[in-house]
Structures are given as C-alpha cells and as structure tokens.
Amino acid sequence: MKGYQTEFIELARACNVLQFGQFELKSGRTSPYFFNAGKFSTGRAMATLGRCYAQCIVDSGVEFDLLLGPAYKGIPLGTATAIALADQHGINVPFAYNRKEVKAHGEGGSLVGASLVGRALVIDDVITAGTAVREVLAMIEDAGATLAGVVIGLDRQERGVDQVSAVQELRQAHEIPVISIIALEHIIDYLGSAGAESTELLGAMQHYREQFGAIVDS
Ligand SMILES: O=P(O)(O)OC[C@H]1O[C@H](OP(=O)(O)OP(=O)(O)O)[C@H](O)[C@@H]1O
Ligand SMILES: O=C(O)c1cc(=O)[nH]c(=O)[nH]1
Structure with a gap:
C-alpha cells in the first residue's frame, strides 16, 4: 500500500469513520457497515485528508x-483537496460545489464557487451503486x-446497475479514470488482522458481499 493509503486508513480508524451495525444506503441497500466521512471533523483530520486526496490525484x-x-x-x-493541491504541490485549481436544494434568492441557483467549465474532476467520499x-x-x-x-x-x-462494479461501469461508460484511495478489500484485510472479535463482522460483510458485491471487481 502507498503511504497515503495507510495514512487514510489510520485516520479513518482514529476518527471512527468506519461504523458497524445496520445502515440504509442511498441505493436502498441495507449494509452491515458504513463509511461515515462526516466523522472527519477536525481541522487536522481535514488537512490530512486533503493531502491524501491530493497525493492520489497527482x-x-x-x-x-x-x-x-x-x-x-x-x-x-x-475544498480540502484544493487547498492541499495548492499548498503541497503548487497546483492552484478552481473548485466548485452544489446545493441539494436550489437557492431562490441572492445569487440563486445550485452551483457555488468556480464556473463549471472545462474538465471537472469529481471529489467524493464513497461509491456504492454509482x-x-x-x-x-x-x-x-x-x-x-x-x-x-x-x-x-x-x-x-x-454492483452498479449490472454485475460489474459501479466503479467499473463508470470507467467503461465514460472512458474516465475512477480512482479510489482504498477499497472494501482493504477494510476486510484490516478486520481479518484485528483478531477473533471481528469474526462476526467479517461474516456479516461476507453475507452482504454475496448479495451486492461486484462479480467482476474494480
Ligand atoms: O454510489 P451511490 O449509491 O450513489 O452512493 C454513494 C453516495 O451516497 C452518499 O451520498 P448522500 O447524498 O447519501 O450523502 P451526503 O449528503 O451525506 O453526502 C455518499 O456521499 C456518496 O455520494
Ligand atoms: O451508499 C451510501 O449511501 C453510503 C455508503 C457509505 O459507506 N457511506 C456513505 O456515506 N454513504
């Protein structure tokens, strides 16, 4: 694993980003685990996170x-990635984001920040079904x-809409790179090395994987 991948996993563990239980996902699937990026909630965590994403992009x-x-x-x-690209790599790029609900007053609209022109690189936490x-x-x-x-x-x-992973579908349909810092297999490796107390979690994750895991992996 690359240094930024290890750093990302360690940060996620330290911030309790990885949670176990029963979670309903955006796709409607019920998952035994959830990656809650909202728990990266300190300035230092965001600074580290920005560096991980920036290094991965570079x-x-x-x-x-x-x-x-x-x-x-x-x-x-x-935002954190834009800061890290500028600070760590001397790459000063514009960034934009959206509102889930359109704003009707002031500047209005749903897009905020830089004008959405040219080639946009999307930065997000997780891909499940795409x-x-x-x-x-x-x-x-x-x-x-x-x-x-x-x-x-x-x-x-x-799986996305078919048997292959959502990530693979996006790569094939749009001929674009879809880059992830870590994948589910890294979490499974981590649980496997965590000893007997994680056996039950691994069982639940395996069961979930049989239902929704991609047949052809990314
Ligand atoms: O690949 P998918 O099946 O679409 O699932 C992954 C998406 O679901 C979550 O967004 P959501 O809008 O639920 O959450 P947020 O408002 O907390 O970012 C997550 O942040 C991803 O964007
Ligand atoms: O699919 C989702 O909605 C989802 C999964 C996950 O692990 N984390 C998250 O924020 N959303």
Whole structure:
C-alpha cells in the first residue's frame, strides 16, 4: 500500500469513520457497515485528508481543469483537496460545489464557487451503486462541461446497475479514470488482522458481499 493509503486508513480508524451495525444506503441497500466521512471533523483530520486526496490525484496523472465536490460530503473534501493541491504541490485549481436544494434568492441557483467549465474532476467520499456520480454527471453536462474523472476515498466494490462494479461501469461508460484511495478489500484485510472479535463482522460483510458485491471487481 502507498503511504497515503495507510495514512487514510489510520485516520479513518482514529476518527471512527468506519461504523458497524445496520445502515440504509442511498441505493436502498441495507449494509452491515458504513463509511461515515462526516466523522472527519477536525481541522487536522481535514488537512490530512486533503493531502491524501491530493497525493492520489497527482500520482494518477489525471488531467483536469477544476475540482467539483458534490453535496454534501463532497464539499469539504473538494475544498480540502484544493487547498492541499495548492499548498503541497503548487497546483492552484478552481473548485466548485452544489446545493441539494436550489437557492431562490441572492445569487440563486445550485452551483457555488468556480464556473463549471472545462474538465471537472469529481471529489467524493464513497461509491456504492454509482447513483451520486450519475447525478453529478448530469449537472456537469447541463453546464456544458465534461467529466475528467472521479476520486473517492472508498470504493465499496458493489454492483452498479449490472454485475460489474459501479466503479467499473463508470470507467467503461465514460472512458474516465475512477480512482479510489482504498477499497472494501482493504477494510476486510484490516478486520481479518484485528483478531477473533471481528469474526462476526467479517461474516456479516461476507453475507452482504454475496448479495451486492461486484462479480467482476474494480
Ligand atoms: O454510489 P451511490 O449509491 O450513489 O452512493 C454513494 C453516495 O451516497 C452518499 O451520498 P448522500 O447524498 O447519501 O450523502 P451526503 O449528503 O451525506 O453526502 C455518499 O456521499 C456518496 O455520494
Ligand atoms: O451508499 C451510501 O449511501 C453510503 C455508503 C457509505 O459507506 N457511506 C456513505 O456515506 N454513504
């Protein structure tokens, strides 16, 4: 694993971002685990997170003109990434984000920040079934911009609309890079090394994976 991947997992553990129980997802699936990026909730955590995303972007070589962080959790992630790209790599790029509800007064609209033009790199926390990215793609196309790629913290390696993973579907349908800092398999490895107390969790995750896991992995 790369240094920023280890740093990301350690930060997620320290911030209790990974939670176990029963969670209803955006896709309607009921998952035994949840990656709650809202728990990255201190200045230091966001600074580290921004550096992890920025390093991942630089290593991938993806070309883009602006960062786009979809509401809600993509907003602080996109912002932290923009700061880290400027501070750590000397790459000063515009960033934009959206509102889930259109604002009717003041400047109005649902897009905030830089103008959505050129190649947009979407920054988000998680991909499960790929719905959020499809929604943000519609927003990008409406604005006349293009999708340069997607960067996420966690690829849950689940089916999209077909048998392959949602990440794979996005790559194939749009011919774009979809880059994740970590994937479900890293979480499973972590639980496997955590000893007997995680046996039950691993069983529940395996069961969930049989229901919703991608047949062909990303
Ligand atoms: O791949 P998908 O099946 O679309 O699921 C993943 C999406 O679901 C969550 O967004 P959501 O809008 O639920 O949450 P947020 O407002 O907390 O960001 C998450 O932040 C991802 O954007
Ligand atoms: O699919 C989702 O809605 C989802 C999964 C997850 O692990 N974390 C999250 O914030 N959303």
